[in-house]
Amino acid sequence: MHKDPPLPDLLNLITDIDGVAVGHATDLALGSGVTVIVFDEPAVASGTVLGGAPGGRDTGLLDPSMTVSAVDAFVFSGGSAFGLDAAGGVQAGLREVGRGFAVGSVRIPIVPQAILMDLLNGGNKDWGIHSPYRDMGYAALKAAAKGVFALGTTGAGTGATTATFKGGLGSASAVSSAGHRIAAVVAVNALGSATIGDGPHFWAAPFEKDGEFGGLGMPAVSDHRMRLKGMNTPATTIGAVVTDARLTKAEAHRLSLAGHDGFARALLPAHLPLDGDTVFAASTGRHRRDDMASLMELCHLATLVMARAIARGVYEASALPAEGAQKAWRDRS
Secondary structure, eight states, rough: OOOOOOOOTOOGGGGGSSEEEEEEEEEETTTEEEEEEEEEEEEEEEEEOOSOOOOSSSGGGGGGTSOOEEEEEEEEEEEEGGGGGGHHHHHHHHHHTTSSETTTTTTEEOOEEEEOOOOTSSOOOOOOSOSSHHHHHHHHHHHSSSOOOOOBSSSGGGGOOOOBBBBOOOEEEEEEESSOEEEEEEOOSSSBBBSSSTOOOBBTGGGGTTTTOOOOOOOSSSSOOOSSSOOOOBOOOOOEEEEEEEOOHHHHHHHHHHHHHHHHSSSOOSOOTTBBBEEEEEEEEOOOOOOHHHHHHHHHHHHHHHHHHHHHHHHHHOSSSSTTOOOGGGGGO
């Protein structure tokens, strides 16, 4: 299998985009967590939901026709609808430092959120009256940093599962021919599978760079039979694509759609009636871009980095410390 050389001076993470920090809050006993993507300055953003069972907060404002064009952060959380509390914690932390959309004398932090269903993974969800997610959102924001961050069973990927192996948090980056950086981060909690049949090979194998998820390539024969972790079990893969290229809100919306193409390249099946598949997209706008050719290349790369990030999320995951927990890809016999 052909292996491209590693990207120069890059970590293969979404923090390769200048002005982007990532923070996690992880509770292995709970079997859940929160991940926050924070922008140094408000970033032009949009997003799309193509799964049939989504959960989110402030996702409506991401429509290109809506007034607010920029966000302060994205929030990904486990906990299904309970996890929507996490955005409140992130807002509280951003408000402390004066961040937010100005409405008169008030600033309102804009933090769109997507959640995934991880309530049935064996973790202890007996949290009492109030869920822990608001505090976890605040903690994840306070932990946000530039540079290297953990993948796999961490943050929003802590409790994630798939039809075949433990899911997790993944990330990947690329550079366009014009020098624009683009990257994805994703919590892989798919109803379907990132791997082919019952084996270890990843559907995203044709796009792998430098053996980032095992370098196994494709199997001699591909098994296309549908594998699901349950016929009545909601599931959600949630991710974001971010670039330093200057985009309009409508162009960011198009980038989010291309990110969904990465879902379709890396997961089989994807976008089911019980999936909540959601992709956010954002531009830090630090590098000029004003031609159609560069936008089309960024859409192409958005598909590839998302597919690679999905495979990395499963590849890097470890099993939860709970009885009957789903085995990780690295634990296969």
